Amino acid sequence: MAMYALGLSVLQDEISYEKTQVKQVAYADDLSGAGKISDLKKWWALVKENGPTKGYTPNATKSILIVKPEHYENGVRLFRNSGVIVTKDGQRHLGAVIGTDEFKAKCVGEKVSEWVKEVGVLSGMAKTEPHAAYSAFTHGLQHRWSFVKRTIPGISLLLRPLEESIRKTFLPALLKSKIIIGDSVRELLTFSPRLGGMGITSPEKLADEENRNSINLTNSLTEKIIAQDANGETDQNVILELKKTISRNRQSAQVESLERLKSVMLDDTVSKISTAQETGASSWLTCLPIREKGFSLNKQEFVDAVALRYGWPVEGLPKTCVCGDPNNVDHTMTCEKGDSCASDTMR
Known part of the structure; x- marks a missing residue:
């Protein structure tokens, strides 16, 4: 990764914002630029001209120009015969999505459908090996959708089918209990084992919070990209403190939610939760x-x-x-x- 950065830095000197009026950022061998279509046309020409001599060979057939609907015809005209794909809908980018709300819904929907199938497979496993299935979910599967939650805003409703699959398929298969998985039980199970829950999080409820946290954590880097500051560095100590603050806030919010939940629970259930919060009482859940x-x-x-x-x-x-x-x-x-x-x- 470091070698990619060093190699592309030489090219970026030739296609810098000062020369092209295109704000750009590179991640490994993925080079992205944003600006007016006419400026992007000049920028693309410089990339093709200078890239190969610097060890970077652009592939037009894998290059996407995303434009607003009102600028689509102009984009097609300027990039005609270039090989670049012009779209007004959107495109997947580094695991996330750039484009219209409709395109975002389509892409996230496809991912959710895939994850629902995986939850179904794990639910089948839970019928005979619930401990292994639980561990696979909490240590593995539920982290599959973390990146999407962090990078794509406003998708909580799009994740509802996934939450429904967890609630109506996975949990009944896992718990084998006649207990009804109502709102209070589902919320209880989302809390960490240390607080008396099981750490089976709700993707729908966490999506907006995860996205906000991601924006806050990457804010300093985002500002440098917007300012095209190639020399500044992000203060890792500040990032570390932000992570600690987010962790404390999340923990405090969970404690508050749990206290609110206790107020509507039976005394015996509250007592059981208190016992589950004792040191070491949840080790059998958290260990592999x-x-x-x-x-x-x-x-x-x-x-x-x-x-x-x-x-x-x-x-x-x-x-x-x-x-x-x-x-x-x-x-x-x-x-x-x-x-x-x-x-x-x-x-």
Whole structure:
């Protein structure tokens, strides 16, 4: 990456803003420019002229000119026979999208459809290996859409089908519980394990916040690009402090939301959440389910552990203990004579 930057810096001296009136930025071998169409035409000519001698060979068929609808005909006219593709809709760029709202919705929709399928596959896995599926989701899959949330604004509603898939397909397959995944339960599960949740975040609810945080974190770099300041450097200490502030704000917001949620929960559930917040109480959730290390829970163990964590009904628990007393979770955990399968599992 550093060598790309060094190589392109020589070319950018030849096509600088002072010479072309085109504001530009390069990432690896991706060179982008913004300005008036007539200026972009001159800029493109300089790129073709100077690029090959500097080790950069532009490919017109992979180059896209994005223009506003009212400037489309002018763009087509100026770039006729250049090989450059002219569009008034938009184009994917470095994993994000530049263009109209309709094009953005189309691109994000395609990604969401792909992610929904992946959630479906993981849901099938959760039916037999819930612990592994949970770990795969929290440590892997849910980070697939992080970049899109950070770089494309206003997409929370576009992510709703993904949230619905998580809520209606993945969670029921994972938890195996008759508990209804209502708004309060879903919100509880979004909190970090340290706060008593499970860290199964909601892409729809986090999208706008993630985008704002990304804008704040990259603001100093954005300003330098707009000013075409090639010599200045971003202060990494400032960036680090911003990250810490964002982390603190996120944590504070979660604590406030949890306190609000507790006010509408049963006292027993609130007590269970407080227990789950104890040091080490969530280690079984956050660690990787490595079977060789004894960290992997089987299907029954994982489902029962989650049920006990939140005080939900434990499936398959006999109504009467072998000792003759009425049976419930507390009795099963303490009865010296209980020897049912459910009792053995829960012990």
